[in-house]
Amino acid sequence: MAARLAPVGMASELARMSGKIAVAVAGVEVAGLDALLPGVAFEAADVDLMGTAPWATAEPAAVVVVARTSTDLRRAVTVSGSFPATTMVGVVVLETPQWCDAPGVPLSPGLGRRFLRDVSVSRYDKSGWRVKVRFSQPRPAGEVVAAVARSFGGHHLSGYALPMAGLAGPGLAVWRPGDPNVTFADERGPAPDRSDVPTADLAVRAVPVPPGEGWADPRVPAADRPAEVTWERLGSPGGYGELRASALEPGSVPPVDERSVNPRGFLKTPSEPVADLTQHDGRWEVRAEDRTLVRLAASGGVTDADIGRLRRLRGLRVAWSPAHTGPVAAVHAVAGLAAAGIPLLSDPPPAWAASALGPELSARVSAATEHELADELRREEHSVLLRRLALAGHGTMARWRSLAALAGVATPAEPSLSVVLCTRRADLVPFALGQIARQRGVDLEVLLTLHGVSAAVPEVAGAVAAFGRPITIVEADSRLPFGSVLNQAAAQATGSYLSKWDDDDWYGPDHLADMMLAQAYSGAELVGAASEFFYLQQIDVTIRRDWTSETMSDHVAGGTFVVSRSAFEALGGFRPVARSVDVQFFQDLLRAGGAIYRTHGLGFVARRAARGVHTWQEPVGYFLARAKEQWRGFRPSRLMEWEQ
Structure with missing residues (x-):
């Protein structure tokens, strides 16, 4: 479901500035920015396609991040090291669920609080938020974005436990959402250094299936993940053989951002019946009778706002027909819904989905019946079993621990x-x-x-x-x-x-x-x-x-x-x-x-x-x-x- 873009209050101030405005979008089409920032001269970059130098303007008058949801904003944090310094930073989140905390800006001392001139936080539309921060001297915009994203949730720190992550190539922010310590390299490496030490312990890169050119940094192992596994590609001659060769397994699927997509907001007594997760125009959407409740991203990524719209449902039927974006996106979506505790109903998943979900989650997705979901206790039991398996098998930290183990990279012991x-x-x-x-x-x-x-x-x-x-x-x-x-x-x-x-x-x-x-x-x-x-x-x-x-x-x-x-x-x-x-x-x-x-x-x-x-x-x-x-x-x- 596309978010409606209404002008924001800071647009008039931005329009008066001399010089271009650097705008990063997450979960929002660049083409829709004219409605949000009328009269503003801007240069836009999509965080899901962003490289290390996303804007031609090195010293923009301001940096503005427009995210559909706070889940999308966390992907902007992942690439925030590419954001330039500026004296004004704006963050607009178009939609949040009702349980989401109001944002603040708990700036770290290293950001230079003494240069802070003004902070304003206000509602955007009915369920969104708008944050504007101004400094007396240019400060790193990425650190402001990380602080705002952090304030939406309960975590006082933005970082994750080791391994320190590297992303090799653009479009990989989803692999380490909300982590401002991520570093970037191109598809062949090497990982950049800091104080003569590699900034990453393990790199992820998305490559065609089968893998292409090798990784050029012997100090840092790289995990190759399949890229562009679409039904259109798999339907071409030899396509299903390629799917088998790619050996889809849980580690092939981008992780679920468990700090944003999780059981928070679960309703024990739903007010609406079971709905259907089905495809329309190549994308999965949730339909209840004649209404579209949620239209998922092409990547299959589920957001907190999507979950907020689904909380009132008794359950969700999954249709596995190969008509959505592709197998990786399909599993990514189902894993996210399960991690949030949405009670899922399904026939036994097809072999490609069962392999990528993992055997336990695959079995659990198809374990409940609609009759059982009619009982509130049985419904909640099914929800808890789903969320346990999905979070433990597909959460961000679980995914990086698994990748590290396969690469022989040491990780800290569990608490x-x-x-x-x-x-x-x-x-x-x-x-x-x-x-x-x-x-x-x-x-x-x-x-x-x-x-x-x-x-x-x-x-x-x-x-x-x-x-x-x-x-x-x-x-x-x-x-x-x-x-x-x-x-x-x-x-x-x-x-x-x-x-x-x-x-x-x-x-x-x-x-x-x-x-x-x-x-x-x-x-x-x-x-x-x-x-x-x-x-x-x-x-x-x-x-x-x-x-x-x-x-x-x-x-x-x-x-x-x-x-x-x-x-x-x-x-x-x-x-x-x-x-x-x-x-x-x-x-x-x-x-x-x-x-x-x-x-x-x-x-x-x-x-x-x-x-x-x-x-x-x-x-x-x-x-x-x-x-x-x-x-x-x-x-x-x-x-x-x-x-x-």
Whole structure:
């Protein structure tokens, strides 16, 4: 669906300037700029085609970036090193989803804040934004663009973990969206140097299939990705043989920008029926009855604004007929929709799509039925399974780790977790450690904190001996307040993240992996699950409460949260109080400028026994009155993988 371009307020100021204006577009046709910038003399460049010298004008009067969505703006960040210095920078984003944060301009000290003269942020049309920044001396425009793009999301830093990325040739911004540290070379190299060291650890280049000329830089490995794999080309003589020769696999597909396209904004109760992902004029579009809700880019790239339009749908049927742009674009689109948690329905994907999606995601795309999506719980379970696989297999960091592994390039270890389990009840230690032992997909250690309990108690000693992961015993005096005991344990933790764990609650085997995934795409200092499922032990009933998930919030379930060690230490840990330590910590974090993200609650069930057992004490009636659904007996989500 084409965005309507209306003139922006800065157009008159730009028109009065002497000299040309350099305009970069992302997700917007250059031909439409006359409507946006009437009367302005400009030179335009498309970020998806941009090389190292996109404008002939070396010192433009101003630099303006026009992006259809904030997802598109992140591709402009990737090429922002090519933007010249200037005294005025404008950024216009035509459309954002309702959950998108308002932009600010948190300029880094290195940009030269002392030269800042004026910053204005205002609405553009109904859901877009317009940012204008003016300096007293020319400053690098690319750094302003990166700062604006960063402010739309929860990540305080624009960069990614190693490997440092190089892009060999134009049109590759989609391979490393939002990263201002990317460097560029031509298709043969070499990667540029900085202080006599290559600026890239690994380069990606798009080449015809089969690969063309070799890469000329022996210091930096290059990963060749297929270019221009279109149905028109594949339909020519020998085309399908070429498709087979290209051996499409997940690494052939540009990654999903998980910091922009992710589960945020998921709706548990959709208001519209299942729609169709079908083709029209060589492009995929989403149609509901006679309406076109979304028309995807020719590249197959999905944006946050596209996802915003699809959130109200119960699901989306995928038609795999080879009539859209091409196989790579098709898989790119489906992977993006899955990463956002859009519930997908599909027949088994054709062989070329199954290979590029990967076996697990390919199977999951076709695993649900329309009947199952009619049930809200089953629909959300399908959504969570889709997003896990797509983000873990097709996200930007996952893609670069995979490429690095194939090229033999070392990458940092995945972040480690320290699970802090504090208990006064020796009889629950075997159960609690058993829940932690189920966790998969994470590197963890346990700080078993015995609050007035001896490690020599048989239940404790036996459970510790049987636990197969690193574990440290912390014995604390029973007279110490709960917050002080937690801090005592945290002081001995070695992980990059701290996880708070309850001794009597149930956790799915992917609980911690889901928390780390949510942290990666949200950028929040603290993530946790929604408090949805409760087992009321006194009356043998399971309830589900109605909580919004996949959103920034002011609280999460206290027994589920994961917080970065740096944020925890910046606040000095928990307050030394006996109760409400979680709530106090949440409030302190928010007031200090941190963020809390609440992900889904399907991997956690809180136990409520008799009053007096828990630090949070409410009668059974309190929970029953707030139940959206209830069942007799213990009835967790399927994602708990629980068998009694």
